[in-house]
Amino acid sequence: MLSKLSQKHYIDPDIFAKEQKQIFSKLWIFAGLRTLLSEPDAFLTRTIGGIPILIQNFAGEIKAFENQCAHRQAPLQLEAYGQRKLACRYHGWSYTDDGHVKSIPHQEALYHFTADEKEKLCLRQFAIEIIGNLIFINIDADPLPIEEQFTDEFRQQLTTISGYFSSQVIHTSVPSQFNWKLNFENVLDYNHIPFVHPQTFKPLINKAAISSAPARKALPEKTLLSSLSYASTMEMQVKKWPWQASVEGFGEPDTFHTHFIYPNVNFISVGGLIFLIQQFDPISASLTDVRLSLMTARETNKIRALSAILWGYLKSEKRVLDEDRALLEGLQSNLYDNGKPSYHGAYEVQLQNVAEVYLDLMETQP
Amino acid sequence: MTQPPDLVLIGCGIVFETIASTWPQLSQGERKLQLIRLDSTDDAANAVNEQLSLLNNTEIEIFAAIDQNALNFARLEIYGQARLLGLKSTTLIHPSAIIAPDSRIGENCWIGAGAIIASGASIGNNTLINTGARIDYGAQIAANCWVGSGASIGQYVKVGQHVVIGSDINLGANITVGRHCSIDMPGAYLTSLAEGTFIDSLFPSAVHIYTSKSANKTMPQTDITAKEASK
Numbered sequence: 332m333l334s335k336l337s338q339k340h341y342i343d344p345d346i347f348a349k350e351q352k353q354i355f356s357k358l359w360i361f362a363g364l365r366t367l368l369s370e371p372d373a374f375l376t377r378t379i380g381g382i383p384i385l386i387q388n389f390a391g392e393i394k395a396f397e398n399q400c401a402h403r404q405a406p407l408q409l410e411a412y413g414q415r416k417l418a419c420r421y422h423g424w425s426y427t428d429d430g431h432v433k434s435i436p437h438q439e440a441l442y443h444f445t446a447d448e449k450e451k452l453c454l455r456q457f458a459i460e461i462i463g464n465l466i467f468i469n470i471d472a473d474p475l476p477i478e479e480q481f482t483d484e485f486r487q488q489l490t491t492i493s494g495y496f497s498s499q500v501i502h503t504s505v506p507s508q509f510n511w512k513l514n515f516e517n518v519l520d521y522n523h524i525p526f527v528h529p530q531t532f533k534p535l536i537n538k539a540a541i542s543s544a545p546a547r548k549a550l551p552e553k554t555l556l557s558s559l560s561y562a563s564t565m566e567m568q569v570k571k572w573p574w575q576a577s578v579e580g581f582g583e584p585d586t587f588h589t590h591f592i593y594p595n596v597n598f599i600s601v602g603g604l605i606f607l608i609q610q611f612d613p614i615s616a617s618l619t620d621v622r623l624s625l626m627t628a629r630e631t632n633k634i635r636a637l638s639a640i641l642w643g644y645l646k647s648e649k650r651v652l653d654e655d656r657a658l659l660e661g662l663q664s665n666l667y668d669n670g671k672p673s674y675h676g677a678y679e680v681q682l683q684n685v686a687e688v689y690l691d692l693m694e695t696q697p
Numbered sequence: 698m699t700q701p702p703d704l705v706l707i708g709c710g711i712v713f714e715t716i717a718s719t720w721p722q723l724s725q726g727e728r729k730l731q732l733i734r735l736d737s738t739d740d741a742a743n744a745v746n747e748q749l750s751l752l753n754n755t756e757i758e759i760f761a762a763i764d765q766n767a768l769n770f771a772r773l774e775i776y777g778q779a780r781l782l783g784l785k786s787t788t789l790i791h792p793s794a795i796i797a798p799d800s801r802i803g804e805n806c807w808i809g810a811g812a813i814i815a816s817g818a819s820i821g822n823n824t825l826i827n828t829g830a831r832i833d834y835g836a837q838i839a840a841n842c843w844v845g846s847g848a849s850i851g852q853y854v855k856v857g858q859h860v861v862i863g864s865d866i867n868l869g870a871n872i873t874v875g876r877h878c879s880i881d882m883p884g885a886y887l888t889s890l891a892e893g894t895f896i897d898s899l900f901p902s903a904v905h906i907y908t909s910k911s912a913n914k915t916m917p918q919t920d921i922t923a924k925e926a927s928k
């Protein structure tokens with residue numbers, strides 16, 4: 332059947348702007364790893380829904396603020412991950428843990444702010460939810476209750492598996508010339524694997540999964556937002572790694588875990604030993620930063636060569652990603668305004684569900 | 698006169714093959730060479746443990762020669778295992794290399810053909826300096842590193858442990874490269890790199906390892922409140 336999305340949905344700047352408002356500024360969006368914010372004043376920075384964000388540990392409590400100084404908009408924190416008190420480098424204003432201006436150097440000599448004015452100077456704060464070691468942020472003033480986006484069961488699954496994360500993480504971002512939706516659809520589409528990754532994914536190809544496409548969806552029933560985010564597993568021969576005796580792995584051995592986190596995350600684990608979070612961070616209609624964070628299960632004995640292990644796996648994951656990128660970038664560059672929509676078969680039911688919810692979200696009036 | 702001990706060369710890869718093929722020149726015909734060639738660098742210490750334990754440390758010296766695999770941890774496995782067994786590891790210097798007399802070079806180091814080690818430079822144990830590389834005045838390269846062919850390390854540069862500097866890379870003077878880094882895209886690097894930074898043609902921008910304890914890669918913190926004008 333025809334997809335509900337037209338080619339325009341993947342190329343139009345106005346649609347992209349609307350997505351930033353209706354999806355990325357309304358839903359809970361994965362923002363980063365709790366494991367890297369365990370120390371006081373550890374922080375991370377991101378841009379979500381077009382807004383610069385900082386998330387920081389204030390004496391044990393994780394909070395999110397707009398990463399823009401109340402004085403003249405300088406970013407308060409710069410690095411992707413770091414550790415530093417919340418203060419501005421431009422004119423030295425510092426902030427309290429509730430985002431109020433704490434001190435202004437030379438306030439009396441140079442600024443002459445009244446106590447009332449000073450009290451009103453503060454950073455916009457955002458809602459956050461911490462699910463295990465995964466931090467989600469919602470930049471809406473009236474955030475959606477999290478259970479409407481992620482079921483209790485799914486949140487529990489994420490809490491459990493992410494509890495196994497090591498606190499050493501290799502991270503990078505790969506600018507890619509395609510719309511973010513193409514990559515989320517691509518990870519839902521298991522049928523591309525034997526064609527796009529014939530070598531890299533050979534051991535993963537599961538005949539049973541391929542022969543078990545669900546029956547076509549009964550049309551009238553409404554798809555819930557929370558049905559788009561779920562976990563699934565499949566059997567897989569996991570290579571024995573020399574370091575695996577030094578970590579506490581998650582779940583049954585020889586299992587491949589995957590978690591689809593709507594709208595833009597795919598989180599996988601190979602054997603509960605290696606974890607990879609891929610996020611498709613929208614930059615423009617035809618540009619997406621694919622953010623990769625990879626870690627092992629937490630160590631029970633120190634692994635001296637851990638950094639070399641992480642680097643080795645990240646390189647192989649990047650080669651897999653490049654196979655997808657070559658395909659999706661080619662697809663994207665061919666899209667045009669009045670082109671025909673996709674034509675889905677039974678196995679692509681999840682792509683249809685995603686499109687249905689997406690259109691609902693895009694039409695919802697504030 | 699005592700005969701110099703024979704050398705047992707263990708490993709695989711570029712440096713292994715280079716040493717094996719230039720041995721007559723390196724030994725000037727005075728030492729015998731025995732090769733233990735590995736098929737793979739995975740779990741290398743276990744692969745050679747039995748052969749190593751049969752060696753007699755009064756008659757031989759060893760040289761662990763695996764390239765930069767796994768940030769030089771693969772080579773360290775063999776070198777470390779040999780040391781545990783009480784074997785002595787040697788350093789090999791190609792006769793065409795130029796070495797300042799007041800430079801310091803550790804053990805299990807290889808200095809390739811045409812390499813230059815300037816005055817005051819130091820090279821830690823188990824570090825390999827490849828063909829034509831240049832280490833400038835006062836530069837310090839820690840243990841378990843790899844400097845590729847034609848690379849240059851500027852004066853007073855500090856390179857931490859387990860760093861890979863690829864071929865044709867130029868590190869500007871006075872910078873610091875933290876431990877566990879790999880720079881493998883030819884070019885000039887003029888600013889310091891934090892621990893766990895990877896620069897590679899596979900990635901369009903630098904890759905970083907973050908850990909909760911060493912996440913502090915920011916500028917030194919200044920205490921702003923203390924500086925506030927107090928009246």
Ligand code: FES
Pocket residue numbers: 400401402403404405419420421422423424
């Ligand atoms: S812009 Fe931040 S203190 Fe001026």
Ligand SMILES: [Fe+2]
Pocket residue numbers: 517523524527528651655
């Ligand atoms: Fe793929």
